[in-house]
Amino acid sequence: MTNPESNIVLTCIAHGATIDNATIFKSINGILQNQINESTVIDTKTLSVRAFDIYIHTMIPVSALKTLFVFEDVDVIVQHNDVYRQNKKLFVFDMDSTLIYQEVIELIASYANVEDQVREITNRAMNNEIDFKESLRERVKLLTGLRIDTLYDKIKLQLRITNGVKELCQFLKVKGCKLAVLSGGFIQFATFIKDQLEFDFAKANLLEMDSNGNLTGNVLGEIVDGQCKADTLKQLCKEYNVKIEESCMVGDGGNDLPAMGTAGFGIAWNAKPKVQEVAPCKLNTDSLRDVLYILGYTDDEIKSTTTTTTTTI
Incomplete structure (x- = not known):
């Protein structure tokens, strides 16, 4: 499995034709550092020109994390990075x-x-x-x-x-x-x-x-x-x-x-x-x-x- 040391994966999916990985990553990383000090970004994985994964490790529940990332034209799906994902x-x-x-x-x-x-x-x-x-x-x-x-x-x-x-x-x-x-x-x-x-x-x-x-x-x-x-x-x-x-x-x-x-x-x-x-x-x-x-x-x-x-x- 990709990045087994991370326990959470954030999947960013653009509504449009492409996604600005760098900008979205910077925004998410800023939110994590400002609000969840123990969160550590492990790695990223490109899924397509419209989607990519961000792997993190945190003790904060998924239910709390998913309310933090609100973008106008990008959905951020928060879930456990476990064997059941795929x-x-x-x-x-x-x-x-x-x-x-x-x-x-x-x-x-x-x-x-x-x-x-x-x-x-x-x-x-x-x-x-x-x-x-x-x-x-x-x-x-x-x-x-x-x-x-x-x-x-x-x-x-x-x-x-x-x-x-x-x-x-x-x-x-x-x-x-x-x-x-x-x-x-x-x-x-x-x-x-x-x-x-x-x-x-x-x-x-x-x-x-x-x-x-x-x-x-x-x-x-x-x-x-x-x-x-x-x-x-x-x-x-x-x-x-x-x-x-x-x-x-x-x-x-x-x-x-x-x-x-x-x-x-x-x-x-x-x-x-x-x-x-x-x-x-x-x-x-x-x-x-x-x-x-x-x-x-x-x-x-x-x-x-x-x-x-x-x-x-």
Whole structure:
């Protein structure tokens, strides 16, 4: 492992095309020297023209360190420099606004002319301002009477996979990772995305329909909220014989925070401000492929892995 004597690694990832290593390093080093006297910079490692690692040794907890480094166009991810950083065996993703750009319930709501009302409730739920279960019930009630069975295929055609998702997932599968989507949305779409990305598992909510194919305004079975996501992540770890430390959760909303806290590591992807404040780390770039920098992989390593896969196929 690179720099085994360091116990913390800071991964700096630029939102733009390049990163000014020297300036960012100087700023971080200044913060460390001014506020954490026992911190010692061990070394740096270039991951790409947009990302690099800084290895440090300190007794200060990661939770305290991650609040110190705030840059306008650069994310600084703070984590333990241990064997689990790269040794991930389970990645769990939220779906709406994470694996895909849209919120599916808002696409459905547009057919019922209640998109604005649904969006307002969704935003409050993602900001952790209201209970997710209650928010889902409120939104689904607004869809009562909508003929949904004929809309599934239309809406699936509108779904757009987030930039970098396919490359990230291809790489993780080559490394032997199990992949899962846990969605507070609906199972028809979560299963569709699972199949598109060749995931191992999908879990989401089921809308109740009457005999005519119209929505009743109810959700059947257990609602997939934050606690359900966390519990399911733990169940998947047991099923796949994966240590919790070898798991990672990626999401954007308040209902993803319990699973982020349960997993070995959690990544808030272009999340709501309140979620970014409390998540293990935040990533605000335009490609989910950048998660591989958080894991410590260089561009050369990423290219080598994906090129080998393509050649083999």
